[in-house]
Amino acid sequence: MPQSLVSQAAMNVHWLLGDFLGQVPGVAEAVVVSADGLLLADSQQGRKADELSAIVSALTSLAGGLARAIEFGAVKQTMVTMDEGHVVVMAISDGSCLGVYASLQCDLGVLAYQMSLLVERAGHALTPQVRSELRRALAVR
Template sequence: MSQAAQNLNWLITNFVDNTPGVSHTVVVSADGLADQLAAVASGLTSLTAGASRIFEGGAVNQTVVEMERGFLFLMSISDGSSLAALAHPEADIGLVGYEMALLVDRAGTVLTPDLRAELQGSLLN
């Protein structure tokens, strides 16, 4: 695993470990092909962007889905991929959103086309 991949892994692990209420986080590609969560995240991100265009709402900063047993947070990363985080129902959604925004900024500088290709290749092997 390259240093860049290790750095991204550290950023994501640190976010989950240090943000109260967050149980899982994953970076998903825009095509949503990796797994079921990737497809859901990609689809929701696309739907909210489409709704924003229709209503002339500007860029979508964050999508939050409130469920009976928790929250799903989505944020776009500069390269077109998305960050998805699952949080417990007791989580402070303001704190989770804030910490996610910081992570998206950091991940956006790390997630280069070469790193994306490396990570996608590791899923196929």
Template sequence: MGWLLAQFARDVGAAHAIAVSADGLLLASSGRLAADAREQLAAIAAGTTSLAAGGAQLLGGGRVVQTVVEMSVGLLFLMSIGDGACLAVLAPPDCDVGRIGYEMTRLVDRVGSVLNPGQRSVTQPEGS
């Protein structure tokens, strides 16, 4: 799936794109980011997505469609892929925000089921 995210990032003019499980595990990456930075971004994306969803639930705001973090040197876009994953995209400050949001939605609609690991179940050791 990395090739798909790499193509997506190129098409929309983003620097990086990753898919992350809800618990912060990197599922796929556009590959244009150092390995340790990908892992850190995965944790940030999962945590921020969870925080936004919790806030929306607490405030009665419904489902979070997209979260955008605006920084002085770029933007971080986050979009849930079902309940088990999210798509994170890092883009420069002069990016086309509307296009990136639109293309993220299209990507999630097309291949979200492949990128979503689903809910993980906790297995108990035998005899517990």
């Protein structure tokens, strides 16, 4: 991401994602998705970040609808386990969320702990201005 396009705060979001990948063995990709389903940031691992962000947005919407229907309050985390790995989604702030996909070998306890730390840090960084900067930067990438 060219530094001239974004502030240090927006760069920090990407740094947080990169640091997260270094902390959790088995994570293949991480994305931050806005409340309206747009990709804000990704770990740039050469994976399908746009596709993952759409899936994360859909899972968030589906889980939110379920929580409202059964009146269980706000969704904190959504996890889907498949034959070859996991997709885990956590709410960040203002409807934004963090989506991660990881191998079956990934320790889910470590993953959940590190995701919660990242959610806390990213929540402070994702101001409306930073979200706009991240969208602009992805548009020219």
